[in-house]
Structure formats: C-alpha cells, structure tokens
Amino acid sequence: xxxxxxxxDPRVVRTRQMLxxxxxxxxxEKGYDSISVQxxxxxxxxxxxxxxxxxxxxxxxxxxxxxxxxTELVKGMKKSRLIDENITxxxxxxxxxxxxxxxxxxxxxQHEQFYKVMLGNKGxxxxxxxxxxxxxxxxxERLTHSMSNDIRPAIPKEILIQYAASAYLGVIAWWLRNDLxxxxxYMATQLTRLRVQHIQT
Amino acid sequence: xxxxxxxxDPRVVRTRQMLxxxxxxxxxEKGYDSISVQxxxxxxxxxxxxxxxxxxxxxxxxxxxxxxxxTELVKGMKKSRLIDENITxxxxxxxxxxxxxxxxxxxxxQHEQFYKVMLGNKGxxxxxxxxxxxxxxxxxERLTHSMSNDIRPAIPKEILIQYAASAYLGVIAWWLRNDLxxxxxYMATQLTRLRVQHIQT
DNA sequence: ATTATAATCAACAATGTGTTGATTAACAAA
DNA sequence: TTTGTTAATCAACACATTGTTGATTATAAT
Numbered sequence: 247x248x249x250x251x252x253x254x255d256p257r258v259v260r261t262r263q264m265l266x267x268x269x270x271x272x273x274x275e276k277g278y279d280s281i282s283v284q285x286x287x288x289x290x291x292x293x294x295x296x297x298x299x300x301x302x303x304x305x306x307x308x309x310x311x312x313x314x315x316x317t318e319l320v321k322g323m324k325k326s327r328l329i330d331e332n333i334t335x336x337x338x339x340x341x342x343x344x345x346x347x348x349x350x351x352x353x354x355x356q357h358e359q360f361y362k363v364m365l366g367n368k369g370x371x372x373x374x375x376x377x378x379x380x381x382x383x384x385x386x387e388r389l390t391h392s393m394s395n396d397i398r399p400a401i402p403k404e405i406l407i408q409y410a411a412s413a414y415l416g417v418i419a420w421w422l423r424n425d426l427x428x429x430x431x432y433m434a435t436q437l438t439r440l441r442v443q444h445i446q447t
Numbered sequence: 448x449x450x451x452x453x454x455x456d457p458r459v460v461r462t463r464q465m466l467x468x469x470x471x472x473x474x475x476e477k478g479y480d481s482i483s484v485q486x487x488x489x490x491x492x493x494x495x496x497x498x499x500x501x502x503x504x505x506x507x508x509x510x511x512x513x514x515x516x517x518t519e520l521v522k523g524m525k526k527s528r529l530i531d532e533n534i535t536x537x538x539x540x541x542x543x544x545x546x547x548x549x550x551x552x553x554x555x556x557q558h559e560q561f562y563k564v565m566l567g568n569k570g571x572x573x574x575x576x577x578x579x580x581x582x583x584x585x586x587x588e589r590l591t592h593s594m595s596n597d598i599r600p601a602i603p604k605e606i607l608i609q610y611a612a613s614a615y616l617g618v619i620a621w622w623l624r625n626d627l628x629x630x631x632x633y634m635a636t637q638l639t640r641l642r643v644q645h646i647q648t
Numbered sequence: 649a650t651t652a653t654a655a656t657c658a659a660c661a662a663t664g665t666g667t668t669g670a671t672t673a674a675c676a677a678a
Numbered sequence: 679t680t681t682g683t684t685a686a687t688c689a690a691c692a693c694a695t696t697g698t699t700g701a702t703t704a705t706a707a708t
Contacts, residue, residue, distance in 0.1 A: 257674065257685050279480050279506075282664055293687050298666065305480075369572045378617065401637050405618060409641055412617020413610045416579070420609040436602050440610055458654050458705065483695060494656050499697065649708100656703070665694075672687070678680085 262300055264290040266311050269304065270363050277368035278308070312364075312373050315357060320380055322349050327384075333438060343434035344441075346384065347414075351430030354418055358426070365419040374415065381411035410441065463501055465491040467512050470505065471564050478569040479509070513565075513574050516558060521581055523550050528585075534639060544635035545642075547585065548615075552631030555619055559627070566620040575616065582612035611642065 268289035272281045283304055287294045301307040326349040335341050354361045364373045385407045414437060421433055469490035473482045484505055488495045502508040527550040536542050555562045565574045586608045622634055
C-alpha cells in the first residue's frame with residue numbers, strides 16, 4: 247500500500263487496519279451516513295482520541311481506503327494488459343477473455359467485502375465514479391489504438407466509452423450482489439464477448 | 448405526485464416543496480452526509496420543528512423525493528412504450544429510437560437538477576440502484592417477449608440485462624455531467640443502436 | 649366569524665464532535 | 679536490558695446537532 251519513507255510503526259499499521267476494517271463493516275451494516283467516529287473506534291476496540299491521531303474525520307479514513315484499493319487495481323490491470331492478443335478465432339468468436347478484465351474480477355474477489363459494501367446500496371457514490379473512471383481510461387487507450395474499420399453509423403466515441411465502462415461496473419456490482427456465482431475467467435469472457443459486438447478489437 | 452384523499456393544505460404543500468428543494472440544493476453543494484436538519488430548514492426558511500412535523504429525518508425526506516420521481520418515470524415509460532414498432536429499416540439500421548428511451552431522457556431533462564445531484568459524485572447510491580432496477584425491469588419485459596434468434600454463444604440473460612441497464616444509467620449520468628449536450632431523441636437513438644447490437648429486438 | 653390545523657418559538661436532555669493535557673504502553677536501537 | 683521516542687489511553691472540555699415538548703401565532707376552510 248503506502249510506503250512512508252521506510253519507517254512505519256507496527257502499532258500504526260495495526261491501528262489503521264483496524265479502523266479501516268471497522269469502517270467497512272459498519273458501512274455494510276448501517277450505511278456510511280449514520281456511522282459516528284465513536285462507532286468506528288468502538289468496533290475497532292480503540293480509543294476515540296486515537297482516531298484523530300490518524301485521520302481528520304471518517305471522510306478522510308474512507309478516502310484513504312479508496313485510494314489504496316484503486317491504486318492496486320490500476321497497477322494490476324496495467325501489468326496484465328501486457329500479455330494481450332489472440333482474443334478471437336478465425337470466425338471472430340471469443341476464445342479467451344482480455345487478461346486485464348480477468349484481473350479486475352480477481353482483484354474484486356480478493357477484496358470482496360470492500361467492493362460488496364462500496365458497490366452496494368449503502369456504498370459511497372464517489373467510489374463508484376472513481377472506479378468508472380478507471381474503466382473509462384482503459385477503454386480510451388484501447389479505442390485510440392484501434393480506430394480501424396468503421397462500418398456502423400457513427401456513435402460518438404465518448405458515449406460508446408461511457409456505455410461500456412458503466413456496463414462493466416454494473417456487471418461487477420451484480421456479480422458481487424449474487425456472491426460471485428461465476429469464476430473471474432467466465433465473467434471476463436462474457437464481458438469480452440459483449441465488447442466485440444460494438445467495439446472492434 | 449401523491450394524492451392523499453383529496454385534502455392537502457396549501458401550507459403543507461408549500462412547506463414540503465421548500466424542504467425538498469433545500470435538500471437537493473444542499474446535497475449538490477456539500478454532499479448528503481454533512482447536511483443537518485438545521486441546514487435544510489434554514490435554507491428553506493422554515494422552523495426546525497416544522498421539519499419534524501413532516502418527516503422523521505433527512506433520510507425520510509430523501510426517500511419520499513426519490514419515490515415521487517421514480518413513480519413518474521415508470522408511469523411515463525409505460526405510457527410511451529405503447530407506441531413502439533418499426534425501429535429498424537430493411538437493412539437492420541436504426542431509423543428511430545425506442546419511444547420509452549426518448550421519454551427517459553425527456554424526463555431526466557425535466558428534472559435536471561434532481562438527477563444531476565443524485566447521479567453525481569455526491570449523490571446517494573440508493574437512488575442510482577433504484578433507477579437501475581427500473582431499467583432492469585423494462586429490459587426483462589422486452590427480453591422475455593422476444594427470445595427468438597439465438598445465434599451467438601449463450602450469455603446468461605441476467606448478465607446481459609445488467610450490462611445493458613448499467614450502460615443506460617452510465618450514459619445518462621454522462622449526459623447530465625456534460626449539461627445535456629445532445630437532444631433526448633439523439634441520445635435515445637444512440638442507445639437504441641447499441642442495443643440492437645447485442646439484443647435482438 | 650369561527651373552528652381547525654399548520655407553523656413558530658424557546659427550551660430540554662441526549663448524543664456526537666474535535667481537542668487537550670497527563671499517563672501508560674509499545675517500539676527500536678544501543 | 680536499558681533508554682529515548684512515539685503511539686495509545688483516558689478523562690474532561692466547550693460546542694453543535696438531534697428529536698421532542700408545550701404554549702403561541704398565523705393561515706386555511708366552512
């Protein structure tokens with residue numbers, strides 16, 4: 247996560263981890279709004295004053311957590327994308343999923359609780375939109391790389407990207423709501439299939 | 448909106464409307480979380496006690512507003528959908544948009560401030576998901592009506608629906624963020640085009 | 649004009665906030 | 679193991695927000 251010039255007191259690490267876990271738990275239970283700093287420290291079995299030693303308020307705590315998770319996601323996707331080719335066979339059928347999409351689902355599965363809460367009914371919309379931005383960026387890169395055969399009537403690129411990025415997000419949220427009923431590979435394959443129908447790889 | 452057995456004191460109507468407007472304004476300004484009942488009544492130039500005469504808390508106030516808007520949306524979409532045929536020409540090209548989609552964009556434009564706030568960064572995720580459900584329901588109806596030519600490899604219907612519904616939602620949110628750069632008809636046409644690429648009308 | 653009810657106002661206990669200063673506990677390095 | 683450093687605890691603080699109350703004023707309907 248965050249390297250602050252080599253030194254990091256284990257007590258600090260422990261405390262922050264406990265606060266974050268407590269926050270996520272509580273958001274899932276009663277929603278972000280009705281949580282007090284008291285609630286968080288109580289759940290984390292820490293003194294309330296300790297909280298203010300690390301974070302300005304619960305807002306601050308949440309933002310830190312979001313930042314860490316998304317940094318990991320972006321890094322992982324970039325790494326996965328290096329090994330991407332041969333998505334379709336000679337008939338244009340999808341034979342394997344885009345590897346960065348697979349990574350996304352694996353990453354989400356690994357942080358299931360966090361994503362379940364944040365992409366659920368009681369989550370924070372800020373996170374949802376920041377995640378959307380990650381997908382938008384990725385799609386933007388892909389689309390600028392491959393603007394070849396334009397057969398279909400022109401749909402503004404921006405709309406196309408928003409369409410697809412939101413669709414990804416929605417499918418992921420559905421996957422979480424249903425307790426990950428399919429494997430990451432399977433999910434990524436479905437999205438890849440839907441993708442090639444309106445975006446030329 | 449809501450007809451409560453004919454009688455509705457004009458003072459009540461006025462008060463509730465002022466409270467709702469104040470809430471939406473404030474959500475857009477500083478986010479739902481940091482709003483106090485005091486803030487709301489102050490903005491609405493009403494006494495704080497008056498608030499509790501109408502709503503249990505700010506949660507309650509928000510839920511009422513959401514309910515009213517979505518009821519109007521669903522009703523309008525149902526009405527529009529009665530006049531739906533001849534979407535594509537003989538070549539399969541989209542010549543006009545699905546009429547209920549046009550209505551959606553018109554409705555959103557009419558309540559621009561509300562949707563801008565609720566589908567923006569500081570909005571409430573609850574609303575987003577309830578709106579998503581509206582789209583899911585519509586798509587579900589459509590898909591059960593027309594399960595004909597299955598050429599492509601099977602993608603679970605539920606995934607397909609979540610994909611499309613989320614995509615709609617995302618495009619609408621984008622449209623709002625960019626201050627409605629296209630007409631409702633144009634937007635609906637784009638979505639209709641994207642639709643026919645993976646869902647057979 | 650009279651009756652009903654909505655809105656105002658001041659006051660209330662209860663809860664949460666953010667901060668402080670003093671104390672105890674845990675860490676890292678010699 | 680001892681020692682200096684820093685993290686965590688605890689009690690206490692002034693302050694803001696909450697939800698409710700009872701009495702009063704203002705507005706609507708007949």
